[in-house]
Amino acid sequence: MTKPPNPQRRSQKSRDAILTAALELCGEEGYGRMTIEGIAARAGVSKKTIYRWWPSKGAVVLEALHEAADTVAPHPDTGDFAADMRTQMATVIRFLSPPSHAPLTGLVADALRDPELAEQVRERLVRPRIEAFGQRMRRAQEQGQLHPDADLNVALDLFYGPLYHRLVLHLGLPEPAYLDTLIEHVIRALDPGRGGS
Amino acid sequence: MTKPPNPQRRSQKSRDAILTAALELCGEEGYGRMTIEGIAARAGVSKKTIYRWWPSKGAVVLEALHEAADTVAPHPDTGDFAADMRTQMATVIRFLSPPSHAPLTGLVADALRDPELAEQVRERLVRPRIEAFGQRMRRAQEQGQLHPDADLNVALDLFYGPLYHRLVLHLGLPEPAYLDTLIEHVIRALDPGRGGS
DNA sequence: TGTCAACGACACGCCACGTGTCGTCTCCTG
DNA sequence: CAGGAGACGACACGTGGCGTGTCGTTGACA
Numbered sequence: 487m488t489k490p491p492n493p494q495r496r497s498q499k500s501r502d503a504i505l506t507a508a509l510e511l512c513g514e515e516g517y518g519r520m521t522i523e524g525i526a527a528r529a530g531v532s533k534k535t536i537y538r539w540w541p542s543k544g545a546v547v548l549e550a551l552h553e554a555a556d557t558v559a560p561h562p563d564t565g566d567f568a569a570d571m572r573t574q575m576a577t578v579i580r581f582l583s584p585p586s587h588a589p590l591t592g593l594v595a596d597a598l599r600d601p602e603l604a605e606q607v608r609e610r611l612v613r614p615r616i617e618a619f620g621q622r623m624r625r626a627q628e629q630g631q632l633h634p635d636a637d638l639n640v641a642l643d644l645f646y647g648p649l650y651h652r653l654v655l656h657l658g659l660p661e662p663a664y665l666d667t668l669i670e671h672v673i674r675a676l677d678p679g680r681g682g683s
Numbered sequence: 684m685t686k687p688p689n690p691q692r693r694s695q696k697s698r699d700a701i702l703t704a705a706l707e708l709c710g711e712e713g714y715g716r717m718t719i720e721g722i723a724a725r726a727g728v729s730k731k732t733i734y735r736w737w738p739s740k741g742a743v744v745l746e747a748l749h750e751a752a753d754t755v756a757p758h759p760d761t762g763d764f765a766a767d768m769r770t771q772m773a774t775v776i777r778f779l780s781p782p783s784h785a786p787l788t789g790l791v792a793d794a795l796r797d798p799e800l801a802e803q804v805r806e807r808l809v810r811p812r813i814e815a816f817g818q819r820m821r822r823a824q825e826q827g828q829l830h831p832d833a834d835l836n837v838a839l840d841l842f843y844g845p846l847y848h849r850l851v852l853h854l855g856l857p858e859p860a861y862l863d864t865l866i867e868h869v870i871r872a873l874d875p876g877r878g879g880s
Numbered sequence: 881t882g883t884c885a886a887c888g889a890c891a892c893g894c895c896a897c898g899t900g901t902c903g904t905c906t907c908c909t910g
Numbered sequence: 911c912a913g914g915a916g917a918c919g920a921c922a923c924g925t926g927g928c929g930t931g932t933c934g935t936t937g938a939c940a
Contacts, residue, residue: 495907495917518796521896532919537898586798594851595795598788599715604853612852639861640868647844654791654847655809656801664836671837675872692886692938718927729888734929887936894928905918910911 491538503529504536505550509589512547517592522546544596544603547589552610561618567626571645571669572662574622578649579659591653616642636676644672688735700726701733702747706786709744714789719743741793741800744786749807758815764823768842768866769859771819775846776856788850813839833873841869 507528511520522543526533540546559577562570585591593611597604616638623641626632632641648668652659660668704725708717719740723730737743756774759767778787794801813835820838823829829838845865849856857865 491917492915495915497906497918500918516796522898523896530919532921533898534900534920535918538917585795591795595792597853598792598851599713608853612854637864640864643845643848643865644841644868644872647846647848648840649844650848650851651840651844651846654795654851656794656805657809667834667837668840671841671872674875675841675868678871689885692884694887694937697887719929720927723888727888729890730928731889731930732887735886882940883938884940885936885938887934889934890932892929892931894930896927897925898923899925900923901921903918903920906916908913908915910913 496539497535500529500531500535501539504531504546505553508543508546509550509554512589512592513587516587517547517589517595518586520592542596542600542603544593544600545606547593548603548606548611551589551593555611555615559615561622563622563625565629567622567629567631568669568673570622572665575645575649575660575665575669576662578646579665582649582653583659585653585656585659594654619645632673633677633679635678641672641676644675645669693736694732697726697728697732698736701728701743702750705740705743706747706751709786709789710782714744714785714792717789739793739797739800741790741797742803744790745800745803745808748786748790752808752811756812758819760819760822762826764819764826764828765866765870767819769862772842772846772862772866773859775843776862779846779850780856791851816842829870830874830876832875838869838873841872842866 504525507525508520511524511528515524520543522536523533525531525543525546526536536546540549559574559581561574564570582588582590593603593607597607619642620638623632623636623638627634627636645668649659651657701722704722705717708721708725712721717740719733720730722728722740722743723733733743737746756771756778758771761767777783790800790804794804816839817835820829820833820835824831824833842865846856848854
């Protein structure tokens with residue numbers, strides 16, 4: 487029906503203006519109130535141009551976040567795993583605050599209703615982060631700061647689960663002191679040395 | 684401006700029809716595609732009647748879930764805390780999985796963009812569940828199945844965080860075997876007896 | 881039995897959606 | 911250095927759900 491456009495002829499200027507406008511509007515009026523028409527107006531671009539390259543508002547924000555994400559929330563390695571996790575998770579928390587205006591929050595909300603967007607979010611945004619976490623975790627294991635048998639999935643769930651749990655149930659994101667408590671607990675959970683059956 | 688209606692004169696029949704229609708449509712066409720007009724048509728009710736008693740689609744679904752929720756996902760007490768948590772969490776997982784997941788995930792998605800709805804969800808749907816979990820947890824502590832110093836918030840985050848984390852990042856909800864592993868880890872995390880600083 | 885408000889019905893303006901059209905301008909190609 | 915394909919901005923259009931307003935009708939308290 488509608489033949490796909492030719493990426494080689496794409497206007498880089500328009501693309502950048504659209505992604506920038508999307509993130510700005512998200513911060514100003516919130517993801518929910520932002521519209522495709524608003525993005526087009528702000529970017530000085532025709533609506534048609536947006537629809538030519540993205541299927542939905544969520545896809546635009548996803549791409550904008552994807553571009554920004556590489557420099558955001560990296561996993562530091564100072565040699566102290568717990569401290570590094572605290573640093574990284576604090577960055578994630580800042581990224582999700584305030585929830586009503588955070589692009590990522592809006593994207594997560596949209597993805598709950600749009601399976602195709604959900605897949606894109608998982609593969610382009612989430613999966614690379616899991617990979618980065620896995621690498622940092624493995625170094626911690628090599629350095630004896632984390633039990634060598636610790637499982638990646640379990641660690642991921644226990645570290646980051648509380649953040650998203652609190653985000654989506656509106657229980658308030660962790661304060662620094664509480665974040666420390668959480669990390670302490672998780673590291674203990676990952677050490678089966680004691681206690682077990 | 685618009686004076687609040689008199690609850691005494693409210694038609695119970697219309698109210699029930701609206702809540703029923705909302706849950707039915709949610710399951711049939713999904714939360715996102717469901718509209719207030721659709722609910723009104725299905726319930727044989729005027730749109731005005733819905734807007735008279737609820738501010739939004741989310742509020743309707745919230746009330747419908749609130750009515751259904753009391754009998755759903757209680758915290759059993761067989762005397763085995765880990766087994767009871769497995770039972771209860773498996774029920775929650777069923778509610779967050781197809782085909783029954785639509786109302787709750789849709790509501791969660793809406794609440795991420797509507798602060799007033801978010802507050803209602805937290806106070807009416809989430810808070811009572813936290814309370815129920817707290818009571819079961821306290822019994823486990825009294826019976827020596829959980830460390831007496833275990834913190835309610837930490838326990839809540841570690842038990843349920845992984846579920847919502849996996850839900851919103853589309854990582855797949857836990858299988859039974861993995862759920863067991865998680866619970867094992869969490870109970871260990873909540874026992875500071877070993878290891879500490 | 882009377883009264884008054886909630887009800888169903890229906891109509892309205894609004895706004896964002898997603899698409900279509902057209903003339904312009906830019907950038908590959910030959 | 912032309913020529914032409916096509917991405918672009920502009921603008922107009924039909925659609926559909928939103929939230930409100932109006933108007934008889936109905937049904938539940940007093």
